[in-house]
Amino acid sequence: MWIGDKSISIKIVVNDDSVYSFVGFQDNHDPMSIAFLPYNELWLGAYYSGLRYRMGTGFPTTEELLYPVDDPDFAGPFLNITYQESDDRKYLWTGGMDGLYMYDYYWQDWFRYTNGLVEDVKVFRWNGTEWVNYYYYWYDEDGNPESRMGAGKSTQVNQVYVDQHGRKWIATNGGGISMLDEENDYFTNFTTENSSLPSDVVLSFAHNIYTGELFVGTAEGMCSFNIGAQINNGQGTGNIDDVVIYPNPFKPAEHSCIYFESRPYAKLPTGENMLYIYNLAGELVAELEESDHFRFFWDGKNIGKDVASGIYFFVLSSKSDKTYLNGKFAIIR
Structure with a gap:
């Protein structure tokens, strides 16, 4: 079992109950999230210190931890890291104070989705030095913008969950739930105004892959939506x-x-x-x-x-x- 302690370090509890400890971030001992990805890839997210990763097996050392490609200017805290693999594409998703981050393994580029309240920019791309405009929110003939991440109210992302259809469920800190479609283009928002959410401050998700229920933790309690089961029970015809x-x-x-x-x-x-x-x-x-x-x-x-x-x-x-x-x-x- 791996444990991230914001004020100290990362601890690993092994089978005989002994504890191994190492410092994940040299500048600040502030690990917040841990993700194990395929191909022996380990990712760590911090409160202040950004992201680190390691390729390999066994107990890691601080020296083995690497900065992400081109070392983007991130704004944490990184409370959650998740991975998506579909067909020949692979993505890493996480979120911070200023939006939803996505790493495209094919292009080896980092992208940041925002609510578009500044310059109507939907996605920024890290060019190695700064975040630059990548593409914009679309406007129809009446000048109405398409749905914006966080219902246009919040850029902070607390958690990202990728379902079996490739949809990204995004817990925002004041804008409810934003669902980014499988093509990574359009947001659908669920808030206290159009759903059973008790609060627009959404903190966490847990998906029951057998029943399809997505349990949602908010600042005012928990509720659930049904987003579909990952495992089809194969029961054939219903009634x-x-x-x-x-x-x-x-x-x-x-x-x-x-x-x-x-x-x-x-x-x-x-x-x-x-x-x-x-x-x-x-x-x-x-x-x-x-x-x-x-x-x-x-x-x-x-x-x-x-x-x-x-x-x-x-x-x-x-x-x-x-x-x-x-x-x-x-x-x-």
């Missing part, structure tokens, strides 16, 4: 009790839409599903993709025209395998 449908029956005169939500989520990998709606004649009347909140919404229209009252069938299926859920609902006009 109507596994899908929440509201309202049912759907009355378009009273409700703007009907929504479908898969429970338990372990049966379908959230983010990779489609919902198909059929009438009694077996004709496809709607084909839906999941929303940012991992539900399906339908307004009761087929190519812009209202569908008739009656019984309709749905099939909720995974893009990645043959798992599916099905059921029926009613529309009353």
